[in-house]
Amino acid sequence: MTATLIWILVALVAIGLYLSWTAGRLDRLHSRMDAARAALDAQLLRRASVAQELATSGVLDPAASIVLYEAAHGARQAEEEQREVAESELSQALRAVFAEGAQVETVKEAPGGEAAIHELTESVRRVPMARRFHNDAVGAARRLREHRKVRWFRLAGHAPFPLAFEMDDEPPVALVDRAA
Numbered sequence: 001m002t003a004t005l006i007w008i009l010v011a012l013v014a015i016g017l018y019l020s021w022t023a024g025r026l027d028r029l030h031s032r033m034d035a036a037r038a039a040l041d042a043q044l045l046r047r048a049s050v051a052q053e054l055a056t057s058g059v060l061d062p063a064a065s066i067v068l069y070e071a072a073h074g075a076r077q078a079e080e081e082q083r084e085v086a087e088s089e090l091s092q093a094l095r096a097v098f099a100e101g102a103q104v105e106t107v108k109e110a111p112g113g114e115a116a117i118h119e120l121t122e123s124v125r126r127v128p129m130a131r132r133f134h135n136d137a138v139g140a141a142r143r144l145r146e147h148r149k150v151r152w153f154r155l156a157g158h159a160p161f162p163l164a165f166e167m168d169d170e171p172p173v174a175l176v177d178r179a180a
Contacts, residue, residue, distance in 0.1 A: 022144075023155040029141040033162055036134040040165060043130040044087055047123040048075040051094060054120060059110040064097045088168035094124065098172035117175075124171040131165055138162040 054060065055069035071086075071093035078086035098104055107113040141162045150156060 033137040036137045040130040040134045043126045048072045050120045059107050084167045091168045095172045098174045101174045104174045121175045128169045135164045138164045
């Protein structure tokens with residue numbers, strides 16, 4: 001009888017340790033996801049700021065300036081529910097404005113233009129990487145949260161179900177050619 005109770009106690013402790021380890025792993029994944037989201041937000045804000053600065057610099061033609069400014073302003077001011085759409089619109093505006101290398105060369109010829117194009121190229125290049133890191137972290141957290149043990153024992157607590165950030169992040173052709 002005593003041996004049976006000891007084995008039951010050992011099994012319960014082992015199950016408790018396993019559940020505790022799983023909950024800790026899930027917490028670390030949520031922390032990783034939060035950090036990746038903060039990095040993505042920073043890169044998106046940087047891209048919108050550079051685009052808005054470039055639009056107001058007077059280097060671009062008026063139509064391109066208006067299109068780029070409106071899209072950048074919309075991306076910076078978007079509510080969380082509309083953020084993916086606003087960021088996609090900024091990507092489309094950047095592709096429309098910098099579809100040809102001539103526009104890039106025009107900006108480069110202006111004072112401070114080389115630095116502005118370099119900063120825009122870097123920010124446009126970093127957004128897809130930051131989005132990929134975020135979505136990878138979301139995918140890992142989702143896979144763990146879908147396990148029965150996590151659902152049955154409510155190891156995720158009250159944390160919201162992680163959502164991927166889906167947007168159009170294809171860079172402008174003229175800036176990609178320049179970076180290569």
